[in-house]
Each structure stands twice: as structure tokens, then as C-alpha cells.
Amino acid sequence: MQIAPSVPRRSPRPSRAGLFALTLLVAACSDDAPERRRALGENPSFGDAMQVADAERGGRLFRSCAACHTIGMGAGDRNGPGLYGVMGKPVAGNSRRFAYTGALRSLGGVWTPDRMDRWLAAPAKTAPGTSMTFRGVADPLDRADIIAFLQAQSVVGAGAAASPPRP
Numbered sequence: 570m571q572i573a574p575s576v577p578r579r580s581p582r583p584s585r586a587g588l589f590a591l592t593l594l595v596a597a598c599s600d601d602a603p604e605r606r607r608a609l610g611e612n613p614s615f616g617d618a619m620q621v622a623d624a625e626r627g628g629r630l631f632r633s634c635a636a637c638h639t640i641g642m643g644a645g646d647r648n649g650p651g652l653y654g655v656m657g658k659p660v661a662g663n664s665r666r667f668a669y670t671g672a673l674r675s676l677g678g679v680w681t682p683d684r685m686d687r688w689l690a691a692p693a694k695t696a697p698g699t700s701m702t703f704r705g706v707a708d709p710l711d712r713a714d715i716i717a718f719l720q721a722q723s724v725v726g727a728g729a730a731a732s733p734p735r736p
């Protein structure tokens with residue numbers, strides 16, 4: 570036996586137009602960081618985080634660096650040195666004009682992804698006395714995304730993006 574509902578029930582499904590708007594909204598702010606974070610688990614290794622790094626999101630996160638750093642080719646220094654093409658360069662060597670501290674210079678070597686990860690996690694701990702007064706990026710996935718972005722912002726990265734390898 571069926572009892573007619575006293576209140577007319579609303580359709581449980583959103584209208585077509587509503588669905589379409591929702592799809593647009595999701596596409597506009599697509600950020601799969603929560604999913605990637607879940608897939609990586611509690612304490613992801615740096616290698617694992619880099620495997621799923623998203624340079625585009627890294628570009629958005631770079632806004633927190635942009636107060637002090639430019640990223641464009643030949644864009645020069647601000648409070649901090651210009652960062653175009655910094656990956657693979659000698660530490661404290663990306664800008665010819667910038668007055669680096671002895672603290673950073675004394676690290677030596679070049680910017681490997683691994684070293685960049687440690688630097689961005691805790692600048693003051695990595696190079697005590699550095700003038701980069703930035704508390705660091707705590708989240709491993711955020712750091713991986715930023716590093717992927719830095720890698721892409723170079724002659725090598727730009728070239729790779731312009732002509733993807735063909736199968």
C-alpha cells in the first residue's frame with residue numbers, strides 16, 4: 570500500500586543547469602591536493618611527493634615567495650634574489666648582483682631538488698644567519714609543488730614544456 574506524501578517532495582537530483590554550473594565551478598578551482606595528500610599518507614618521502622608534484626599549483630603557492638622574489642627571466646632581484654632558473658645553480662649563485670649572506674654562501678654545492686626541499690622547509694635552520702626571513706613551508710606536498718614550479722621556470726623547463734617528448 571502506498572501513502573501519498575502530504576508535502577510535495579522536491580526532486581532529489583539537482584537540475585541539469587545546476588549540475589552544469591557545479592561542473593564549471595569544480596573545473597575552475599580544480600585542486601586535487603587533498604587527494605594527492607591522502608594517497609601519499611602521513612610522512613611521505615621527498616621522492617614520493619615529487620612523483621605527484623603539480624607545478625601549476627606550485628605557481629599559485631609561489632605567491633608567498635613573490636613578495637621577495639621574481640621568477641621571470643631577467644626580472645631581477647627584490648628583497649631576495651631573482652629565482653628564474655635557480656634549480657641546478659650554485660647555492661647563493663642565481664643572481665650576480667645580489668648580496669648573499671655568508672650563511673647561505675657557506676653551504677656550497679648546487680640546488681638539487683632534495684636540498685631545495687630542506688631549505689624551503691626551514692631556511693633559518695638550514696643556513697643559520699640567512700637573511701631570508703621566511704618561516705618556511707611546513708607541508709611536504711606544498712614544497713614539492715613549489716619545487717616542480719621552480720624546475721619549470723628555467724630554459725630547460727620551458728623547453729621541456731614547449732616540446733613534450735613524443736612516444
Ligand code: HEC
Binds near residue numbers: 702
Ligand atoms: C621575506 C622575504 C622572502 C620570502 C618571503 C622568501 N624569500 Fe627566498 N630569499 C630571501 C632572501 C633575502 C634570500 C637571500 C638569503 C641569503 O643570502 O642568506 C633568499 C634566498 C632564496 C634562495 C636562494 C637563491 C640562490 O641564488 O641560491 C631560494 C632558492 C629562495 N630564496 C627561494 C624562496 C622560495 C621558493 C620562497 C617561497 C616559498 C621564498 N624564497 C620566500 C627572501 C625571501
